[in-house]
Amino acid sequence: MNNPPIPSITAMNQAVDIVLSSRHPENKVAATVFKDGNSLSKTNDWPPAILEKLGQDARVGDSSGTVHAEVNCLTHLTFPSEGGSLAITDPCCPNCAKCIAEAGITSVYIDHKGFEKDFAVRRGDEFQDMSLRILAHAGVSLYEVIRKENKIRLLYEPPNGYIPPEDNPIxxxxxxxxxxxxxxxxxxxxxxxxxxxxxxxxxxxxxxxxxxxxxxxxxxxxxxxxxxxxxxxxxxxxxxxxxxxxxxxxxxxxxxxxxxxxxxxxxxxxxxxxxxxxxxxxxxxxxxxxxxxxxxxxxxxxxxxxxxxxxxxxxxxxxx
Ligand SMILES: [Zn+2]
The missing domain is CATH 3.40.140.10 (Cytidine Deaminase, domain 2)
Incomplete structure (x- = not known):
């Protein structure tokens, strides 16, 4: 028998519960992918091989050695992400937004506290100019979760019946x-x-x-x-x-x-x-x-x- 669908606030709480376990010293982020009764929560993290052999400070080309929380979730799922939802403690970066769209996620929930953090403010333009635009073009609905009030606020909803143009799908x-x-x-x-x-x-x-x-x-x-x-x-x-x-x-x-x-x-x-x-x-x-x-x-x-x-x-x- 299938488990009942997981409410978005529960999914967000699951992410918040593990966010402090992130090994990242400054930017601790967690995400939960959830669909029907299934869910998986992960923080941003270094892949074990990178952590062990290069350490936390090494750069890999022009990239950090960490996998972002959203991608860390999506690459470790045991259920299909298509039509699923994602709760994140912080606004997502444009790279993750592209991945979220490609993974077929249809709703993204962001914790209201995520918008207040230092690096979210620094990242604000990227989120507004790119991440939001990427999610909107992909037809993803975006919500803010205000946990203490048990409230969800709609930030963006695609027009009714919107189907994103796709000229070269995988x-x-x-x-x-x-x-x-x-x-x-x-x-x-x-x-x-x-x-x-x-x-x-x-x-x-x-x-x-x-x-x-x-x-x-x-x-x-x-x-x-x-x-x-x-x-x-x-x-x-x-x-x-x-x-x-x-x-x-x-x-x-x-x-x-x-x-x-x-x-x-x-x-x-x-x-x-x-x-x-x-x-x-x-x-x-x-x-x-x-x-x-x-x-x-x-x-x-x-x-x-x-x-x-x-x-x-x-x-x-x-x-x-
Ligand atoms: Zn990211």
């Missing part, structure tokens, strides 16, 4: 092959329309059935190639292929095979940290010298030198 298909490098290579070779940065992975569902996931770098859900916005800051509106694949798997409740991930170029440092957080130790790369930004190269060096993750070339021109 492809998730049943796979007839076996779980092998060869199947991964064949999957990559069969992809017809290739973006400069794209990738694929093999994954299994709860019945052990094999699936393929294929995704290109693309503006966040609800933005199309024609209308995405460029920013000069730390963030942009593009969601990179490995993050799309991680979130696509979360959306459908699939578990990505940690040895069967392929990316056309070196992933971004943020993607690499998220992959390490997922438990990935090896990734196949089409062209080891190509990347969106140079920071990927230093990030690769750091992670390889410390034996956190290895990068092996698997070129599509290799005979199968």
């Amino acid at each position: 492809e998730i298909r049943p796979c007839r092959g076996t779980l092998s490098d060869d199947t991964l290579l064949q999957t990559a070779k069969l992809v017809k329309v290739k973006h400069e940065r794209w990738g694929c992975a093999l994954a299994t569902d709860s019945h052990g059935k094999l699936w393929t996931l294929v995704a290109s770098a693309h503006p966040a859900i609800g933005h199309t190639q024609d209308d995405f916005y460029k920013t000069d800051g730390k963030y942009d509106f593009i969601l990179e292929p490995m993050n799309r694949i991680l979130m696509g798997a979360a959306r459908k409740g699939l578990k990505i095979s940690q040895n069967h991930i392929w990316c056309s170029v070196l992933p971004s440092p943020r993607e690499m940290v998220n992959l390490v957080g997922y438990g990935v130790r090896k990734i196949y790369i089409g062209d080891l010298n190509a990347a969106k930004k140079p920071a990927s190269l230093s990030s690769k060096e750091t992670l390889e030198a410390n034996q956190i993750i290895t990068f092996e070339e698997m070129s599509l021109s290799t005979p199968a």
Whole structure:
């Protein structure tokens, strides 16, 4: 029998209950993904391999070594996130907003105290200008939770019947092959329309059935190639292929095979940290010298030198 749906205030309390256990010295954040009777709460955290080998202060390329609470939740779910909700102790950053949209979350709840913290104020413009816009375009409803009054205040609701435009959704298909490098290579070779940065992975569902996931770098859900916005800051509106694949798997409740991930170029440092957080130790790369930004190269060096993750070339021109 299914458990009754979890109320959003309960989900927020679950996040608040663990937020102080975050190892981050300054920015302690927690999140709960919840859907029907299922929920999972996580704080922001360093993946064990990064914490053990690099410590808390090391940078991975231009990224911190931490996985944000929202992504930490979404990459550890045992239920599909599609149609689910997310409660966060703090306003989300634009990178997490893109992931939340890609994971098919439909409602986001933010604790009212999160808007008052120092770093939330510093981050205010990014939240207003980017995170909010990303969530709105994806058709996500946004609420503020005022716990002490047991109240929920609507901050944004998509227009009735709004369906976000999606010109290049992630492809998730049943796979007839076996779980092998060869199947991964064949999957990559069969992809017809290739973006400069794209990738694929093999994954299994709860019945052990094999699936393929294929995704290109693309503006966040609800933005199309024609209308995405460029920013000069730390963030942009593009969601990179490995993050799309991680979130696509979360959306459908699939578990990505940690040895069967392929990316056309070196992933971004943020993607690499998220992959390490997922438990990935090896990734196949089409062209080891190509990347969106140079920071990927230093990030690769750091992670390889410390034996956190290895990068092996698997070129599509290799005979199968
Ligand atoms: Zn974030």
